[in-house]
Amino acid sequence: MDTIAPLWLWIFFVVSVLAALVVDFVVMRNQGAHAVGVREALRWSLVWVLLSLAFNALFWWALKGEHGVEVANTRALEFLTGYLIEKSLAVDNVFVFLMIFSYFAVPPAFQKRVLMIGIVGAIVLRTVMILLGAWLIAQFHWLLYVFGAFLLITGIKMWRHAGETPDMEANPALKLLRRVLPVSSSLDGEKFFTLENGRRIATPLLLVVALVGITDVIFAVDSIPAIFAITTDPFIVLTSNVFAILGLRAMYFLLAAAAEKFHLLSYGLALVLAFIGTKMMLIDVFKIPVFVSLGVVATILAVTMVWSLKTAPRIVRGDSGS
Template sequence: MSVSPLIWGITVVAILALLAFDYFFHIRKAHVPTLKEASIWSSVYVGIAVLFGILVLVFGGTTMGSEYFAGYITEKALSVDNLFVFLIIIASFRVPREDQQKVLLFGIVFSLIARTGFIFLGAALINSFAWVFYLFGLILLLTAGNLLKPGDHARGQSENFIMRLAKRFLHTTDHFDGDKLFTMHHGKRALTPMLLVMVSIGGTDILFALDSIPAIFGLTQNVYIVFTATAFSLMGLRQLYFLLDGLLDRLIYLSYGLAAILAFIGVKLVLHALHENNLPFINDGEPVPVIEITTALSLGFIIGVLLVTVAVSLLSKAGKAQTAINSARRHAVEFMDLGYTADPAERERVYRLLTQEEAQIQAMDLKYRNKAKDVDKIRALVAEAHRQHDEYPRQ
């Protein structure tokens, strides 16, 4: 089903309006969103995406609606994986808690721009060259394999390289000046880490686009559906970041689930490529009679894998131990870092989380506790956090 330019225009304006609303009503004044605020607005954006999908079902038909929901769920799952890397980048740059929203919104906007470019490029390639399906399928299969490698999320730790490069060729400062991108340093105009972290996130966004766009093209070749599913999956990502804060580490098997989904879609793309084959060295340039995976089967597989992945992660004792230990280390460092946040209420919130995680760790079996790396260093960090908390009222 073709979509009229009028519908395209209305859709683009609506998405830009949502981004503008997010900035002017939530981002302009730097603050740390409460759990209630993050929950409400995350639900609102998911509700908008679902409502849009229902409209697609009603006006576009069952096939178009199913393709939208399959694409939206897949892109949303991949966007949650993106949050792991955003978390690493933001932590490595020590972005003040109050200013993290602005960084996240920039990441969302840049990601939307990058993915839109890849969408139209991908559509043009598909329309001109049927063999592109082979390429997309290969990209997804390789990505699935990479997700199974330990430490895949470390790909977001580009801060050291960027900082070294920036310091070598540009005048930079090590300190944030609120949410400013430039500041005066030793009488000269200098770049702040805020600009550098945005560049770092922008670079990783391009890498994410290389993963996600082939994935959704494996579910539908309708450019309107690809664009809207991608755009709505990014809406509310900022709120989701704060809502899932402390829970992201708990999803220890998410990479396996995403690997299964991407491999499934990669196989689906290769099968489709064989069905549409025109490469002379494959079956003499004739289509290969193979089965094609339906959208309904794709949607069911994606939802099933995500449900199993989340359930196993949340119920796993090893996952609970790893989450509590990693979170205790992170919150101890955050509490002691006044550059991260000097807000007394926020520091007290972080300290309460730290004590809760300590209680969870103490209640766990030793075999799970002792699996963590650098246990002695973590204990020392936590002890120092307690010491500083006891002295904080007198500071």
């Protein structure tokens, strides 16, 4: 697997991610179980975005010294495009997480810990998937066409089913987990296991953690090939993916408060996948410049979000005097 990043930058990336996770866990432990408000979610979202941009600036500086400004500009733009794509596709994760928490009636105070565990698992699994994917593409170039066709078909399916609410009772992963694990009828605080009739069994919160992890893996099958359409450098694919995932928890609490206002965003995400899939299939015929891809993705998301806000369903409040 060829990568343009120097070894010291790989080491710096790994150390930075580990340090960020440790700090996040320490802060979470000191705060204890509590519901994350919009202001706190917005503050942490800005922190993660600024950290991602700072890392990209360091990446640009490192490449500028070794390969020149032109190469540095191109690679930094690839990171930014990959980050935006992963960040936008993660919105679908957020809406599914919201549905899972609602289905199991998980109090907001307990959701933070579940998402943190899910993020750590997502980073590990996605790292394996990205490195494996980079190796496969390096060995079999034709896989890019397969990934492209898959993204295009996924985009079409997402468009057709946009706005539909998934049926949790029909979820095969949930059915399998319930067969494998005996589960208590109610939560026991933030515990994953509890005693019931003298027997140690799982709580619904453990099912929630498992479903969050499974959901992320499923969405990674879409998002990771999408970034490979921008670049095949494993360093850029991995770093842009991980930095987007690090801010997923804060983005969840931010979007959860305004989920209804972005009710049309699924259509925009479907167009993004279809565009990236088409770009990937045309890679050996016509290479779409990175800045064009960034512009198209940003425009689609901006238009869809504005359109959602303008057509957001109004909440009709009941008459308090009745």
